[in-house]
Amino acid sequence: MVPWGGAGTSLTGAVSCDGCILIDMRGMNKILEVNTVDWYVRVQPGVILDDLNRELNKYGFFFPPDPASHYMCTVGGIIATDAGGMRAVKYGTVKDWVLALKVVLPSGDVIKVGEPLRKNRAGYDLVHLFVGSEGTLGIITEAWLRIMPLPRKRLRAFIAYLSDMESLAKFVYEVRSRGGVIPELMEYMDYYSVRL
Ligand SMILES: Cc1cc2nc3c(=O)[nH]c(=O)nc-3n(C[C@H](O)[C@H](O)[C@H](O)COP(=O)(O)OP(=O)(O)OC[C@H]3O[C@@H](n4cnc5c(N)ncnc54)[C@H](O)[C@@H]3O)c2cc1C
Numbered sequence: 001m002v003p004w005g006g007a008g009t010s011l012t013g014a015v016s017c018d019g020c021i022l023i024d025m026r027g028m029n030k031i032l033e034v035n036t037v038d039w040y041v042r043v044q045p046g047v048i049l050d051d052l053n054r055e056l057n058k059y060g061f062f063f064p065p066d067p068a069s070h071y072m073c074t075v076g077g078i079i080a081t082d083a084g085g086m087r088a089v090k091y092g093t094v095k096d097w098v099l100a101l102k103v104v105l106p107s108g109d110v111i112k113v114g115e116p117l118r119k120n121r122a123g124y125d126l127v128h129l130f131v132g133s134e135g136t137l138g139i140i141t142e143a144w145l146r147i148m149p150l151p152r153k154r155l156r157a158f159i160a161y162l163s164d165m166e167s168l169a170k171f172v173y174e175v176r177s178r179g180g181v182i183p184e185l186m187e188y189m190d191y192y193s194v195r196l
Pocket of ligand 1: 002003004005007008009010011014015025045066067068069072073074075076077078079080081082083084085086134135136138139140141
């Protein structure tokens with residue numbers, strides 16, 4: 001049995017299924033709770049990432065990990081693949097934002113691992129065993145995710161043209177260590193990509 005996030009955007013063939021049963025998770029697409037006191041959201045796995053952020057934005061919050069497939073990938077899919085995007089430079093990947101999970105095991109048992117409390121650390125860290133496990137250990141049916149207030153910022157973007165990879169590495173290092181700012185996102189393109 002292979003859970004299908006709903007979009008099947010995994011680029012690794014993770015949802016390819018030869019003679020197995022695909023479980024379509026799209027119907028489980030409810031946002032169950034937005035907790036602006038303890039800063040978490042409780043959500044079903046079929047919710048599309050952009051829909052989640054649209055809802056959170058109404059409360060002045062957001063969920064930072066931003067895979068480029070944000071307009072179609074699902075919460076279950078991003079947890080199961082530990083997805084990350086350009087904002088990872090500041091906020092990390094999905095693993096840094098999962099507090100607790102409800103999972104249906106291959107035996108049929110339903111378990112809850114973790115707690116929606118940041119300081120909770122009792123026992124084995126089973127939450128992160130499931131994050132990135134690509135559906136091999138069980139099917140995620142509910143998730144408690146950390147959220148953040150929307151940053152109050154004036155957007156500034158800039159482009160730097162650098163001659164080689166070494167200068168690029170130095171540039172990133174300097175910006176992060178001496179610039180006094182933590183960029184929200186960074187992306188580079190090499191000469192050939194720009195020409196294309
Ligand atoms: C245009 C495009 C841009 C992309 N950009 C990025 C990027 O910037 N960063 C990045 O990390 N990835 C990126 N990806 C890859 C992909 O979007 C991510 O891996 C995404 O997390 C997959 O989400 P999905 O909902 O489509 O999951 P699916 O592809 O449906 O499933 C992915 C895996 O998760 C498992 N799974 C799905 N739902 C559950 C569940 N409820 N319980 C347990 N397992 C489950 C599936 O079995 C499968 O193994 C991109 C893909 C595309 C097409």
